[in-house]
Amino acid sequence: MVKRGSLFLRILAISLIILLTAGCWNRRELDTLAIVSGTGIDKPEEPGKVQITVQIIKPGEMKAPQAGGGGEGGSGGQKPYWTVTATGDTVFDTIREMAHKSNRKLFFPHNEIIILGEDAAEEGVQKYLDFFARDHEPRWLAWVLVGKNTASEVLETKAELEKVPAISISKLIEARGATSEASAVTLHEFLTRLMSKTTAPVASLIEVSGQGKEKTALLTGTAVFKKDKLAGYLNKTETRGLLWVLNEIKSGIIDVECPGGKGKVSLEIIRARSKIIPEIKDNTLHLAVEIDEEGNLGSQMCSDDLTSESAWKTLEKNQAAVIHNEVMAALKKARELNTDIFGFGEAVHKKYPKLWKDIEDKWDEFFPNLEVAVIVDAKLRRSGLITKTVKPE
Amino acid sequence: MKLEGGKIAGSELVFLMIGFTLGSSLILSPAQAAKHDDWLAILAGLGEGLVFALIYTTLAVRFPGKTLIQFNDIIYGPYLGKIISLGYLWYFLQLGSLVLRNFGDFFTTIIYPETPMIVFIVLVALICASAVRNGIEVIARCSILLVVFTFVVIFGTAILLAKDMKFTNLLPVFDIPLREFIKASHSAATFPFGETVAFLMVIPFLKKVKEAKTSSIIALIMAAMLLVVVAVRDTAVLGITKTISTYPAYQAVRLIDVGKILTRLEILIAINLLSMGFLKIAVLYYGAVLGTAQLLKLRSYLPLVLPMGAFMVSLSTLQFGSNIENINFAQEIYPYYALPFQVGLPLISLLIAILRGVPKKMKGAKK
Known part of the structure; x- marks a missing residue:
């Protein structure tokens, strides 16, 4: 027998559980959300304003076209995304401003890219990125890019292999490993560099090419910031030079001259490792960058026999020289812009904390004149499925 | 007349104490002021905390089966003892309300910005009230399951984050001025290690009171190790952005x-806070309720559970206007405010007890 009091308590508990656990306070169903896949930030003509472009996914249009279903009409179906632009005083204000255009509330957890327009980036980005760091919806794993054109133009390009341009750009960055000629910087990395006293933030650089309806976006290198202001760009070669030092090389092709001098040989990077070693010699600060690389012979466009020991050794030497030149090119550019994109300052800080206290504030004067030794150890491991090239004996 | 009939084993005390110490310090990394040296500051704070723990356990062993409230009367006499006991009851309640507040702030910041904070606080307080009604034995048994789960989450997330960790973020070791380091490590000693003073309400229910010392020391060391793992994980993953993160663990796991x-997977951190914070609040809540019953010489503490819970809930919503106020209080005031409760009074109590020779050692069987 259950006592009356406890029976009442049980019924109360069960009804509370049913009532309280059935839903959340501010639940939001999928069909009330505008899922943002990419955000662009531009500086409009009007001073002191922010222009924000978001790309919203239309889940209803995302499904693959049905086989043989030509009933959709000749229009070719609608785009599965919607690009909206709004202008306001602050980032958050502008995003909320979009409620006048979009009947669904913008939802940021699936925002994959943050594109900063060139003008906005030159002005300083701290004020734009604070919202993305502070709000609980956007993720710190979003990629940060600088658009050489305006960010809204980049988001309005056409994606061929993906349905949504923003997702296409995000995948473009994830596929950078094939060349290692584009940097990939998450919001978290960007903020880390932004908070560092000496290390300069970098971001992927994206450009729009083509005309009219056939515009496509492509990665063309790296944008370099001084403090939070855009300072300049690295081209593809310089970008790879930067990535060698940062230990972020995945793969890529190194073109070297044939030992005979009649054409090029392509060497594929298989793995690479690097280390930044600060050292004090004779009371002056030196930096050494040690790079270990392994490559394979990928293709040869000359008819020489590369299997001889001397030719193989020459290839290895040329390979090392190319890597060396790429790093030097990046270094030259960094010195010109006086931006410590490599994190040399942090490396010195970690190794010589006492010395660092003296030079920390003078690092801008130190950096351009810093002696950097680049030591490359490049190996060539395999020749592929054939040894000598295809030609009559 | 016995207010609490339950008995706990030494191993249960270890788990309960680990859970209590992890509590909200899993999300509000202690010694965050020490930047990337916070793991060192936690270890230094552990050193200080172990001294505190020795004082507590010496007291507890000296007065076997007597809670803080009961032996205060013996040491200081019935009047002064009761005033000091009142101070402690306030401290337990306020600490419990602080942890409740952490809950509310955490959930409204990360997941449910539009839900009123009081909803979370009341829900958690109700669970704790139910635990307190069931007595210390139930709370202690819960702790085993919950702490093991937290173990798994801490190490699991560390493994999943392994590829994102940069251990060079921890360099250079000992980068902050000594003064700031001591300040940070002292704040780690008062939050969370010194808060184990609340266990003076729990240790009397140990099956073997002799185990109090070893159990407490093991528990504090293990909790500190877990906190160091968390601190190193967060610093290695977040780097300098850890210093501006409100909830570093959450940010790292994101x-x-x-x-x-x-x-x-960040919801795992919320579950950690929920389970460890529950243990912390339950112990403090239990201490306050049991202590009040003993102070007022009641026959049962059950009628006090809900009123004191209501007091704790209101206090948690009233004492701070914003999380920034909470952070400033935790960093600037709490390390000094907590000192008399955590070291001052226990140390004086121990000295007086030794000087006055209480409790009188009785030879042979009790007469």
Whole structure:
């Protein structure tokens, strides 16, 4: 027998559980959300304003076209995304401003890219990125890019292999490993560099090419910031030079001259490792960058026999020289812009904390004149499925 | 007349104490002021905390079966003892309300910005009230399951984050001025290690009171190790952005991304806070309720559970206007405010007890 009091308590508990656990306070169903896949930030003509472009996914249009279903009409179906632009005083204000255009509330957890327009980036980005760091919806794993054109133009390009341009750009960055000629910087990395006293933030650089309806976006290198202001760009070669030092090389092709001098040989990077070693010699600060690389012979466009020991050794030497030149090119550019994109300052800080206290504030004067030794150890491991090239004996 | 009939084993005390110490310090990393040296500051704070723990356990062993409230009367006499006991009851309640507040702030910041904070606080307080009604034995048994789960989460997230960790973020070791380091390590000693003073309400129910010392020391060391793992994980993953993160552990776990599949696991941190914070609040709540009953010489503490819970809930919503006020209080005032409760009074109590020779050692069987 259950006592009356406890029976009442049980019924109360069960009804509370049913009532309280059935839903959340501010639940939001999928069909009330505008899922943002990419955000662009531009500086409009009007001073002191922010222009924000978001790309919203239309889940209803995302499904693959049905086989043989030509009933959709000749229009070719609608785009599965919607690009909206709004202008306001602050980032958050502008995003909320979009409620006048979009009947669904913008939802940021699936925002994959943050594109900063060139003008906005030159002005300083701290004020734009604070919202993305502070709000609980956007993720710190979003990629940060600088658009050489305006960010809204980049988001309005056409994606061929993906349905949504923003997702296409995000995948473009994830596929950078094939060349290692584009940097990939998450919001978290960007903020880390932004908070560092000496290390300069970098971001992927994206450009729009083509005309009219056939515009496509492509990665063309790296944008370099001084403090939070855009300072300049690295081209593809310089970008790879930067990535060698940062230990972020995945793969890529190194073109070297044939030992005979009649054409090029392509060497594929298989793995690479690097280390930044600060050292004090004779009371002056030196930096050494040690790079270990392994490559394979990928293709040869000359008819020489590369299997001889001397030719193989020459290839290895040329390979090392190319890597060396790429790093030097990046270094030259960094010195010109006086931006410590490599994190040399942090490396010195970690190794010589006492010395660092003296030079920390003078690092801008130190950096351009810093002696950097680049030591490359490049190996060539395999020749592929054939040894000598295809030609009559 | 016995207010609490339950008995706990030494191993249960270890788990309960680990859970209590992890409590909200899992999300509000202690010694955050020490930047990337916080793991060192936690270890230094552990040193200080172990001294505190020795004082508590010596007291507890000297007065076997007597809670803080009961032996205060013996040491200081019935009047002064009761005033000091009142101070402690306030401290337990306020600490419990602080942890409740952490709950509310955490959930309204990260997941439910539009839900009123009081909803979370009341829900958690109700669970704790139910635990307190069931007595210390139930709370202690819960702790085993919950602490083991937290173990798994801490190490699991550390493994999933392994590829994102940069241990060079921890360099250079000992980068902050000594003064700031001591300040940070002292704040780690008062939050969370010194808060184990609340266990003076729990240790009397140990099956073997002799185990109090070893159990407490083991528990504090293990909790500190877990906190160091968390601190190192967060610093290695977040780097300098840890210093501006409101909830570093949450921020770090948000960055888990293994092949785009194992991702968005941050809710694990909320579950950690929920389970460890529950243990902490339950112990403090229990201490306050049991202590009040003993102070007022009641026959049962059950009628006090809900009123004191209501007091704790209101206090938690009233004492701070914003999380920034809470952070400033925790960093600037709490390390000094907590001192008399955590070291001052226990140390004086121990000295007086030794000087006055209480309790009188009785030879042979009790007469």
